[in-house]
Amino acid sequence: MTGIEFFTSDCPEKTGGDYYERIAADVLQDMNLLRVISKLHVSVDPTVPLFIVVGVIRKLPGIVKVHDFASLQVQGNRITLSIGNETYLAPFLKFLWDRYGKANVEQPDRWTVVLTVPEGGAEGFEELPVYDPREDIFRDLMYAMICIQPEGFKVRKEAYVDGKFYFVASEDTLPEDVVERQVREKFALIGEEL
Amino acid sequence: MILEPITYKGGLYRHEEMVELIEDLGGYIIQLQQIAGDIIILALVPKEDLDLVRAIAKPINGEVKVSPLVGTEIAVVSMSLEIHHLPHATCDVAEYLRQFGAKTNVIGLARGFGKRIAQLNVEERDVINEHDCAILLYGNFEECIRHKNPKISRGITVPIIATGAPDKEALMKCIDPPVEGYVGGLGRLAHRAKRPEELAKLEEMVAEVSRVLDLRRTEIYKDPLSVAPPRLMDLIIEKVEAIHEVTSPTPVTVQMAGLRVKLPYEVYADTLRNLELEQGVRLGDIADVTPSRMRTYIWVQVRPFSETKVMV
Numbered sequence: 001m002t003g004i005e006f007f008t009s010d011c012p013e014k015t016g017g018d019y020y021e022r023i024a025a026d027v028l029q030d031m032n033l034l035r036v037i038s039k040l041h042v043s044v045d046p047t048v049p050l051f052i053v054v055g056v057i058r059k060l061p062g063i064v065k066v067h068d069f070a071s072l073q074v075q076g077n078r079i080t081l082s083i084g085n086e087t088y089l090a091p092f093l094k095f096l097w098d099r100y101g102k103a104n105v106e107q108p109d110r111w112t113v114v115l116t117v118p119e120g121g122a123e124g125f126e127e128l129p130v131y132d133p134r135e136d137i138f139r140d141l142m143y144a145m146i147c148i149q150p151e152g153f154k155v156r157k158e159a160y161v162d163g164k165f166y167f168v169a170s171e172d173t174l175p176e177d178v179v180e181r182q183v184r185e186k187f188a189l190i191g192e193e194l
Numbered sequence: 195m196i197l198e199p200i201t202y203k204g205g206l207y208r209h210e211e212m213v214e215l216i217e218d219l220g221g222y223i224i225q226l227q228q229i230a231g232d233i234i235i236l237a238l239v240p241k242e243d244l245d246l247v248r249a250i251a252k253p254i255n256g257e258v259k260v261s262p263l264v265g266t267e268i269a270v271v272s273m274s275l276e277i278h279h280l281p282h283a284t285c286d287v288a289e290y291l292r293q294f295g296a297k298t299n300v301i302g303l304a305r306g307f308g309k310r311i312a313q314l315n316v317e318e319r320d321v322i323n324e325h326d327c328a329i330l331l332y333g334n335f336e337e338c339i340r341h342k343n344p345k346i347s348r349g350i351t352v353p354i355i356a357t358g359a360p361d362k363e364a365l366m367k368c369i370d371p372p373v374e375g376y377v378g379g380l381g382r383l384a385h386r387a388k389r390p391e392e393l394a395k396l397e398e399m400v401a402e403v404s405r406v407l408d409l410r411r412t413e414i415y416k417d418p419l420s421v422a423p424p425r426l427m428d429l430i431i432e433k434v435e436a437i438h439e440v441t442s443p444t445p446v447t448v449q450m451a452g453l454r455v456k457l458p459y460e461v462y463a464d465t466l467r468n469l470e471l472e473q474g475v476r477l478g479d480i481a482d483v484t485p486s487r488m489r490t491y492i493w494v495q496v497r498p499f500s501e502t503k504v505m506v
Contacts (some may be wrong), residue, residue: 026384046212047336049309101486147384149280149319150333152308171310 003034006190009042020148021045024053027147034057036060036128038139039190043182044150050174051149053167054186057160060134064088067126070113076123081113134160141165164192195220197238197424199264200247201295204256209233219243222424224265224448226295235297236264238424261295262404265424267449268296269325269352273333280358283380284331286387287357290396291329293402295446297310298486299325303346309338312345319349320487327374327406329399332358334381340368347373353406357381357399375406407450408477414451417498420480421471421506423448426496429471430455436462452481455492459485461490471506480504 009024011017022043028034038055066072069085070092083089094116096105104116117125138160145158145167153169157179166183168174187194202212206228212235216223221239228478239247248258268291272284280302288298294477301321305313328350332339340359347354348350354373358365359381366376377399387396427446430453431437437445440456455466467478477483477494480502486493498504 001445013335013337013360015359015361015364016381018338019334019383023382023384030384044335046309046337049338098346141281147277150307150335150338151276152311 004028004040006039007041008045008189010073010189011044012047016046017044024063024148027144029089030138033137033141033144036141039192041186046150048174049150049153049171050182051153051167051169052182053145053148053163054183054192055188056190056192057137057163057165058136059163063129064091064131064133065126066128066130067131072126074125077119077121079117079122079125081115083111083113086110086127087155088131095128095130111184125166138165141146142167143165145169161194164194196241197221197422198241198244199236199238199261200244201234201259201261201264202235202237202251202256203248203259204233204251204254205235205280206231209256211234211254212251212256213483215247222428224246224424224427225444227443228331230394236261238265251364252470253276263291263400263407265448265450266297266326266407267447268298268403269322269328270298270300271306271328271330271346272300272302272320273312273346273495274305275302278307278382279331279482282383282386286383287329287331287380287399288330291400294400294404295442296403298394306346309341312342314346314348317487323349323351324354324454324488324493325485326410327353327355327403329355329357329403332356332381334359336360336364336368339365340370342375342399344371346353347371355399355406364382374409375402377402390482410450414498417500418505419451419496420499420502420504421496423451423453423496425469425506426477426494427453430466430469433469434462434465436465452493452495454486454488455494456489457492458490460490462465466492466494475504475506479505484494 009017009021020042023138036057037055038058041054043052069088070081070083073080106114142158149169153171155173156169158167168179184194209488215235219240221237223235223237225236227234251258270284271286272279284300288300291298303318312378330346355375356365356369356373359379360378362376362378365378380395380399404503430446436457442456445456463483467483469477471477481496482495484493
C-alpha cells in the first residue's frame, strides 16, 4: 500500500487473513487514511474470536489557532475578524457562540465576523485554539476500523496514545489483561512499544 | 416443446418484429425492458426455432444470447445490510446473475452476522423459501462458516448455494449439513469485483447456480406441472385487468414452479382462484394461491400433473 511504510497481518486461516489485508487496504484508501498511518498490523483470530489493529500515526498538523486563518482589528471591546480561510469557519463560529453567546457574534458578510467581548477579552484572542485535527483523524480512523472488522464484533476497545493507536473488537467480553497482553504483543511485531 | 431461455438486446427500432416473432412461435416474453433507446427482452422460445430468432435479429442489429437463468427467481442472502456486506459482494452477485436472465431479490438478514450470534428469523426463512434457490453469501473464515451455517440454513427448503472465501473443498468440509452448491473464493470484499480472477469467480457462481437449478428442472420434468408458469403468466396478463395497473417492472414474476403476482392478496386472491384457464379448468383447481410474505403479494404454486390429472 502506498503511504504505509510497514503493513503486516496475522491470522490462523491464511485465505481469511489475505482477504482481511485486502479489505483493510481498500477501506483505508477509500477514506484517504493511507497517508496518515506509518505502521499498521491487522490481526484476526476467528477461533476466539478477536480482531486487533495496532498502528502508528504520522506527525499530524498542530492545533489550529485564530491567527492561522483570520486577521483581527480591535476597537475597544469590539473585534472585527477578516476570515482568510473558510475551512475552519464552522467550528470557529460554534466556538464563539459557546464562549460569548450568539447575541455577541455577528456575521455581516461571508468573510467578516464582528464580536463584542467583555472588558480585556481581546487580549490573547489570536492565540485561542479553534480546532484540533487529531480528534477528527482519530474518529475517522476508528470508523475505518469498524468497517474493516468482521461484522458483529460489538465489544470494542480503542485508544490513541502518543501517536500510537489500537483497536480491539470481539463478539464476547474478554478479560482485560488478555487484551492488554495481546495488544502489547502486536505492537512488538511492528517494532513499537505501548 | 422444449423452451430455450434467451435474452434479446437491441434497439428500439423494429423491436416489435421480435416481440411478434416470439409470440407467433409459441414462446413467452418474461420481461420487456426499455432503457433509453435500448430494448432488453427476456423470453422463452422453442429450441428448434432459436436459429430463426437469431436470423431475424441480425438485420435489426439485435443480439440473441442463451440465458440459462431466465424464468427463475433467486434469493441473494446477505448476512446484514451493513457496509460490511453491501454493496460488495452482495450487489456484485445479484447484478451478475441478472445478466444471465435471473430475477434476483437481495435479502438482508437482521442478525445474520457473527459466529456465535448469527440467527435467521421466521419471516426471513419464509421469504427465502418463496424463491427457486437461495445464495448464502458467507464471509472469509472457515471457522465462522462452520458455526454459522447450521443456524442460517435451518428451515430453508429451497436449494442452497453457499459462497465464501475458503476454496470449494474447504467449504464442502466445513458446511454441515451439506448444501446443494458451493462457490469458493467469493468472500467478503470492500471493492467492486472487477479483476479477471474475481469475474471468473462470478462466472463460476453462475455455472454452479445453473447446475443446481438444472437438477431442480429435471425433477420437475419427471412430474410435469399442470400448467407451465410462463403460460400461466400470459393467461393472467390476458384475463386479469388489474395487473396492467401495477407499476413494477415484472407485475407477474415467473418462477420455476409458480408465480408471484404483484396484486394485493386480500382483494385479488379469489379472482385468481376463479380464473378460468381453459374449458372449465380454474386456477384454483391446479394451483395453490397463497399470500406471499413479500409485501401483500400473491404467491401461486402450481401443482404437478400427478396431483391434479389436468394439463393446461
